[in-house]
Amino acid sequence: MYTIIRLFTMGWQRVGNQRYYYERKRVDGEIVSRYIGRGPEAEVIARADAEAMAAQREEDRRDREVVRKWMERDRAIDAMVKALDDFIRDTLDTQLAKSGYHKVNGTWRKARRKKVNPEVAKVLALK
Numbered sequence: 001m002y003t004i005i006r007l008f009t010m011g012w013q014r015v016g017n018q019r020y021y022y023e024r025k026r027v028d029g030e031i032v033s034r035y036i037g038r039g040p041e042a043e044v045i046a047r048a049d050a051e052a053m054a055a056q057r058e059e060d061r062r063d064r065e066v067v068r069k070w071m072e073r074d075r076a077i078d079a080m081v082k083a084l085d086d087f088i089r090d091t092l093d094t095q096l097a098k099s100g101y102h103k104v105n106g107t108w109r110k111a112r113r114k115k116v117n118p119e120v121a122k123v124l125a126l127k
Helices: 040-098 116-126
Strands: 010-014 018-027 031-035 101-104 107-110
Touching: 010 107, 018 040, 031 040
Parallel strands: none
Antiparallel strands: 010 018, 018 031, 101 107
C-alpha cells in the first residue's frame, strides 16, 4: 500500500513577549527541535517553510488521488476477472457433468461403469 510520510513540521513558540521559530523533524522515530531564530530572517524562513508545507500537502493530495484512481481501476479489473472465472467454472461444470463426471468433495470423478458379463452383453445385443 502507498504510504505518505511528512518529513518536517515547523512552528513558532512564544517565550515571554518574544516569538521564536523552531524547525521540528522526526529522526529515528523521535521529534528533534532545532532553533532557527526570531525577527525578519525567521519570518522569511517561516514563509518559505509554509510554502514548502503547502506544496507538500498539494503533492500528498495528488498522490492520494492517483492511488484512488488505481484502486478504482483495480476493482473494475477484479470484477471482470471474477465474472470470467465464474463463467469458465460454470461452463466446465456443465461439460464435465454431460460427459459423465460427478463431483466428490469438490473433485471431479469419472462415473464408474458397471461391468457387464460378456455372455449377457451378447444376449442383449441380439434383442
